[in-house]
Amino acid sequence: MTHYDVVINGAGMAGAVLALGLAGLRRPDGGRLSVAVIEAVRPEHDRHPGFDARSIALAWHSQTLLQRLGIWPALAPLATPITHIQVSDQGHFGRVAMHAAEYGVPALGQVVELQPVGSELHRRLTACENITLFCPDRIIRFEQHPERVTIALEGGAAFSTSLLAAADGNRSLVGQQLGVPRRQLDYHQSAIIANIATAEPHLGRAFERFTPEGPLALLPMSEGRSSLVWCISPGRAERLMAMEDNAFLSTLQRQFGYRLGRLTRTGKRHCYPLVLDEAPKPWHHRVVLLGNAAHLLHPIAGQGFNLGLRDVATLTDRVSQALAEGRDIGSHGVLSDYGRARLPDQAGMVNFTTALALLFSNNNPVLAAGRNLGLSAMAACAPLKSQLAWRAMGKR
Structure with a gap:
C-alpha cells in the first residue's frame, strides 16, 4: 500500500x-x-x-503568513487592499476610523476572490x-x-x-x-451575501455598520465592486431575498447610507443561517x-x-x-x-x-449606550484604537 x-x-x-x-x-x-x-x-x-464572484477578507497578518509560505506573490495580483476601515453604529454617535498609514502598513487587509x-x-x-x-x-x-x-x-x-x-x-x-x-450556538441570524456596485469608488475603504438586527459590512473588491455581508433576522432575510433588485438596493441604501454614493447594482444574493x-x-x-x-x-x-x-x-x-x-x-x-x-x-x-455579535445585534438602550461609549472611547484613545486595529489585522 x-x-x-x-x-x-x-x-x-x-x-x-x-x-x-x-x-x-x-x-x-x-x-x-x-x-x-x-x-x-x-x-x-x-x-x-464575473460580477458575482465570492470573496473573503485576508487580515494583514494572514498576508504575512502567506508570504512566509511563499504563496502570497501569486495571490497578490488577485487581491484588493483595504486601506481604511470605518466602524459605526446606526442611529448613534459612536464611530471609529482606522487607516493603514497610522500603523505603518500598506494595507490593513486584502480582499481576494475565491x-x-x-x-x-x-x-x-x-x-x-x-x-x-x-x-x-x-x-x-x-x-x-x-x-x-x-x-x-x-x-x-x-x-x-x-x-x-x-x-x-x-x-x-x-x-x-x-x-x-x-x-453549537444559534445566533438567530442569517447572512445575505452579494456584490454591490456603487456610484462613488470605494478607494480601498471597508465599512462595518451595526444595526439593531445585526452588522452590515461592505468590503472593497476589484473593478470598483464592494462585497456585502448583511446579518439580520431570518424572517427579514427571507423578505429581502424575495425582493426585486431595485427594492433590495433601496432597503440597503437606507441602512447603509450614502458613504459610497448611490448603490447602483446588486449581484446574485446568497443567504445562509449563522451559527457558532x-x-x-x-x-x-x-x-x-x-x-x-x-x-x-x-x-x-x-x-x-x-x-x-x-x-x-x-x-x-x-x-x-x-x-x-x-x-x-x-x-x-x-x-x-x-x-x-x-x-x-x-x-x-x-x-x-x-x-460582538450579541452586543451589536440588539437595540437594548443600555447596551446601545455602552457600545457607543466604547466606540467613542476607542476613537479618542489611540492605544484602545490601536488594539482594535491590530486585532482586525489578525495580530493576537
Whole structure:
C-alpha cells in the first residue's frame, strides 16, 4: 500500500495552503514530505468569475503568513487592499476610523476572490512534484491504527498516512466519522451575501455598520465592486431575498447610507443561517481538524479564514519541528503540542466574535449606550484604537 506522510481532505484555501506549506518541508535526510490532497470538486480554470464572484477578507497578518509560505506573490495580483476601515453604529454617535498609514502598513487587509485564487492554488498543487492530487474524489472509508491511518477513496485508490488533516468544512466528513464532539450556538441570524456596485469608488475603504438586527459590512473588491455581508433576522432575510433588485438596493441604501454614493447594482444574493459551530478539541489519534472543520465563526469581524490560516501555520511549524527532532509527525505528542498552541487563540476568537455579535445585534438602550461609549472611547484613545486595529489585522 502506498504511504504518504500527510493526507489532507479538502483543497479549499486552508487545505491547499497547508499542502503547499508542508510540501516545502524537508526531513533531516534532505528529502521532502510526500503529501496527498483529496478534493471532491474540480475548480474551473481560465474563466473570469464575473460580477458575482465570492470573496473573503485576508487580515494583514494572514498576508504575512502567506508570504512566509511563499504563496502570497501569486495571490497578490488577485487581491484588493483595504486601506481604511470605518466602524459605526446606526442611529448613534459612536464611530471609529482606522487607516493603514497610522500603523505603518500598506494595507490593513486584502480582499481576494475565491474562484481565481482557487484556480491558482489548484495549479500549484498540480505542479508540485511531491503532492499527489486526487480530484475529483472523496473518502469512503478510513481506519485509525497505532502507527498509521488507512484510507479508501471512491475512485478506487487506497493508501496509508502518518497524519490525516481534515480541512473539509464545518460538516467535515472526517470529523463526523470520528464522532468529534461539537459545540453549537444559534445566533438567530442569517447572512445575505452579494456584490454591490456603487456610484462613488470605494478607494480601498471597508465599512462595518451595526444595526439593531445585526452588522452590515461592505468590503472593497476589484473593478470598483464592494462585497456585502448583511446579518439580520431570518424572517427579514427571507423578505429581502424575495425582493426585486431595485427594492433590495433601496432597503440597503437606507441602512447603509450614502458613504459610497448611490448603490447602483446588486449581484446574485446568497443567504445562509449563522451559527457558532466548533470542535473544542479538534484533534484525535493521527487526525487533526483545522479551518472551518474546527471552528465556524460569526462573520462579524471577518476572522473565520484568518483563524484557520493560523491553524495551518501552527501545524506546519509543529510538523517542521517534529521532523527536525526525528519525531513521528502524527504522534500524540506532536498533535497535543499543536492543540495546546492553538486552543487559546481559537477560544479567544470564538469568545470575541460571539460577544460582538450579541452586543451589536440588539437595540437594548443600555447596551446601545455602552457600545457607543466604547466606540467613542476607542476613537479618542489611540492605544484602545490601536488594539482594535491590530486585532482586525489578525495580530493576537
